[in-house]
Amino acid sequence: MAEIQSYYERLDLKVGASEADVKAAYRALAKRWHPDQFRDPQQKKQAEEELKKINEAYQKIKAFLIENPSPQTESGEQSQERENSGPTANHSSSKSSSAQTKIYTSGASAAEALYRTGAELTKDGKYEEAIAHFSSAIKLNPNYAEAYRHRGFVYSLMGLELGAESDLRKAKALGLTSQNRTSRSDRTTQSEPEVVSEILTPENSKRQIWQWVHPLEPHHDEVTGLLFSPNGKSLISASKDGSIQLWNPLKGTLLVTLETQSAAIASLALSANGEILASANAMPEVKLWHLRTGALLKTLRPNAEAIADITFHPHQPILIVASKDGSITFWDLRSGKLVKGLSWQKTSVSALEISPDGRTLAIASGNGSLVLWNLSLNRPMRTLDWPGGGISAMTFTADDSRLMLGCQDRTLRIWDRVGDRLVATLAGHEAAVTSISSGHSRNAVASGGDRTVRLWNVETKQLLAVLDGHEAAVTAVDFLEPQRILASGSADGSILIWRRTDEP
Numbered sequence: 001m002a003e004i005q006s007y008y009e010r011l012d013l014k015v016g017a018s019e020a021d022v023k024a025a026y027r028a029l030a031k032r033w034h035p036d037q038f039r040d041p042q043q044k045k046q047a048e049e050e051l052k053k054i055n056e057a058y059q060k061i062k063a064f065l066i067e068n069p070s071p072q073t074e075s076g077e078q079s080q081e082r083e084n085s086g087p088t089a090n091h092s093s094s095k096s097s098s099a100q101t102k103i104y105t106s107g108a109s110a111a112e113a114l115y116r117t118g119a120e121l122t123k124d125g126k127y128e129e130a131i132a133h134f135s136s137a138i139k140l141n142p143n144y145a146e147a148y149r150h151r152g153f154v155y156s157l158m159g160l161e162l163g164a165e166s167d168l169r170k171a172k173a174l175g176l177t178s179q180n181r182t183s184r185s186d187r188t189t190q191s192e193p194e195v196v197s198e199i200l201t202p203e204n205s206k207r208q209i210w211q212w213v214h215p216l217e218p219h220h221d222e223v224t225g226l227l228f229s230p231n232g233k234s235l236i237s238a239s240k241d242g243s244i245q246l247w248n249p250l251k252g253t254l255l256v257t258l259e260t261q262s263a264a265i266a267s268l269a270l271s272a273n274g275e276i277l278a279s280a281n282a283m284p285e286v287k288l289w290h291l292r293t294g295a296l297l298k299t300l301r302p303n304a305e306a307i308a309d310i311t312f313h314p315h316q317p318i319l320i321v322a323s324k325d326g327s328i329t330f331w332d333l334r335s336g337k338l339v340k341g342l343s344w345q346k347t348s349v350s351a352l353e354i355s356p357d358g359r360t361l362a363i364a365s366g367n368g369s370l371v372l373w374n375l376s377l378n379r380p381m382r383t384l385d386w387p388g389g390g391i392s393a394m395t396f397t398a399d400d401s402r403l404m405l406g407c408q409d410r411t412l413r414i415w416d417r418v419g420d421r422l423v424a425t426l427a428g429h430e431a432a433v434t435s436i437s438s439g440h441s442r443n444a445v446a447s448g449g450d451r452t453v454r455l456w457n458v459e460t461k462q463l464l465a466v467l468d469g470h471e472a473a474v475t476a477v478d479f480l481e482p483q484r485i486l487a488s489g490s491a492d493g494s495i496l497i498w499r500r501t502d503e504p
Helices: 002-010 019-032 041-067 076-083 087-103 108-123 127-140 145-157 161-173
Strands: 210-216 223-228 235-239 244-248 253-258 265-270 276-281 285-290 295-300 307-312 318-323 328-332 338-341 349-354 360-365 369-374 379-385 391-396 402-407 411-416 421-427 435-437 444-448 452-457 462-468 474-480 485-490 495-500
Touching: 002 041, 019 041, 019 127, 041 127, 041 161, 108 127, 108 145, 127 145, 145 161, 210 462, 223 265, 223 474, 223 485, 235 265, 235 485, 276 307, 285 318, 307 349, 318 349, 349 391, 360 391, 391 435, 402 435, 402 444, 444 474, 452 474, 452 485
Parallel strands: 265 307, 435 474
Antiparallel strands: 210 495, 223 235, 235 244, 244 253, 265 276, 276 285, 285 295, 307 318, 318 328, 328 338, 349 360, 360 369, 369 379, 391 402, 402 411, 411 421, 435 444, 444 452, 452 462, 474 485, 485 495
């Protein structure tokens, strides 16, 4: 009893506090001691250690409450629900509570139930509660390697790298194999194909209706990039003809043409605040533009053969540049100087994407390999390979839970970051998928490859719409789901603007 009392005291509580009070105290302390609250490295480390103690106390108390259920452990909401219900409802609720207690006191099955709940909480972004459930699962089954791995992944998402490394090492020591999803941090040298049981070819569900509004004046060569401003009021287009143009997408009018004076534009990227545009050409060089004025701010010249892709860090003034020779460099936007390069000795890069939380860099190559790089630890977490399925384009969903891959084998692959697995391969395009956009959505994605744009619901794996209007292959696509607007560009230089017209 003295031990459990010490855990209550760690949360500034007395033994017998309700479950609601325990949860509230835990959340308050976790917020106070979250490492992101501190800038000094030593303070961050101290905060991580304190947070580990708080998490330990919370999961110990949770386990204690599960093993010793009492009326005090009910939340206020549950108690009120009972008071407002009649005798029948009370009887039913009592049965439900009893059944739940049985589930969580049955050894291995209890650990699995806790693990599954933790996985669902992770998907919902409830990381602290997820960690508590994984910890309880580990308490019941100390050899639960998958629970260690999943808890380590959540620690990584929260920026708690010490906890992440410890759990991932433990998962390895317990012998987590490829059959039950090997630990990310230990798959650094050997790639392994990831497959699903079948390739899905869903039919158009006709749930969405998109109408072609108007074309924009075409470029003289292939469209290589399309980007909406965050509010959807302007559209940026780039082409192999070397031009970059800003449009009013709803009126179809040209606002300004940037004086690039350069060769073909290979890639575009827009800063998180929508103020700075980066364009990469084949020379190779990267130009930074002030979007509102069209002024050229800086020109960066990476020491590389050719630039494959560029992306902005979502939370720091850094531009990440990937070259076709395999080099990946980080540039400070304020000074225009090279900050660092990854110790990356892999094959040529075909696409680059950073997760919305800024912690994971996805690096793809044309031969089908995909590496998920932990930027905090500066090392790969996961290395995957799909023979014959070279990756042309990628995007993360807005909630950071999935990575969408547009592939040369004409499929769209969905990688579930939370479950650490490939959940679906979607077919339907008649040519390589060369462009993809998440539309700032957690469930929707648009892909282009043949002469069509296809919209998918990545949660249900449904095909929502097929937009057919181009005479040549679609080479660029971007859309904004909240504004119900989409732009598609083609190999013949044409650009079409689409609006969704059905009811939300």
